[in-house]
Amino acid sequence: MITVRVPEPLRDGRGEVVTMNASSLDEIIQKLGIDGERDELYNFAINGELIIHGEKDVRLNSGDEVEIVVAFSGG
Numbered sequence: 001m002i003t004v005r006v007p008e009p010l011r012d013g014r015g016e017v018v019t020m021n022a023s024s025l026d027e028i029i030q031k032l033g034i035d036g037e038r039d040e041l042y043n044f045a046i047n048g049e050l051i052i053h054g055e056k057d058v059r060l061n062s063g064d065e066v067e068i069v070v071a072f073s074g075g
Helices: 025-031
Strands: 002-005 017-020 042-046 065-070
Touching: none
Parallel strands: 002 065
Antiparallel strands: 002 017, 042 065
């Protein structure tokens, strides 16, 4: 099982933390229904390590924690 921390804009009836079976970051993206979104809208971290933008084929292991962060900019 993978633990996913979901930001408020993506919860859509889900809680802040959900668990799911997934073997890759891409699979989580698909299960959350954000696969059609632009890549630059979200950043991902696995076990506290930021994933390089666009790297969806990252393999996951049971017990991993994925955090999704809505991208923002400022000046």
